[in-house]
Amino acid sequence: MNTDNPHKPRLLGVILAGGASRRMNGQDKFLLPLGGKKMLSHIIDRLSPQVDKLILNINGPAQRASFFQLEVVSDIIYDEMNKPLGPLGGLYTALQYAKDNDFDYVVTTPCDTPFLPQNYVEKLWQHYQDNAVVVAKSKDRLHPVLALWSVSLLDDLKLTLEKNDRKMMDWLKKHHAKEVVWDEKLDPFININNLEDLKEAEKQFY
Secondary structure (H helix, E strand, C coil), X not given: CCCCCCCCCCEEEEXXXXXXXXXXXXXXXXXXXXXXXXHHHHHHHHXXXXXXXXXXXXXXXXXXXXXXXXXXXXXXXXXXXCCXXXXXXXXXXXXXXXXXXXXXXXXXXXXXXXXXXXXXXXXXXXXCCCCCEEEEEECCEEEEEEEEEEHHHHHHHHHHHHCCCCCHXXXXXXXXXXXXXXXXXXXXXXXXXXXXXXXXXXXXXX
């Protein structure tokens, strides 16, 4: 990642997998088999070379992800019922980890995008400029969890969550997120929400 700044920015990659996966009957989507290996392995293979460090954000027992040999970080902020705050809660955790460990930026992906593009980070970074958030778009659909974030957003996100505002799209609009379009025939941001999606994705490997 090249910039005019003599300080080379450090980029943390975060795979967000803290959701309840209700449409998969509570199964951990990242553990599902796809194309001869676990779904998360596809994301690791694609994203790891693009970042300085890659971590996994999950809630609950960390040992269920031990196969992947990634550092596991659980959410550090919860609601009054001690429940996770959704994607913004995972992002807050990621930004706080980045700040505590001297990273300048965070790039996120959900755990169910096995076809993540090889140029994901490079293309987001090319459009970063002065925007605090750069977010991926494909097939006329914005993907709010697929984005590059400045760690400088941490304090504002904390205030937002303290106000019980949890809508990722609203927060993106507030920060005038720059949209970056991928127009490939095969959508690289296909996500696996249910077993039918999994069957369709399997076809890409044959």
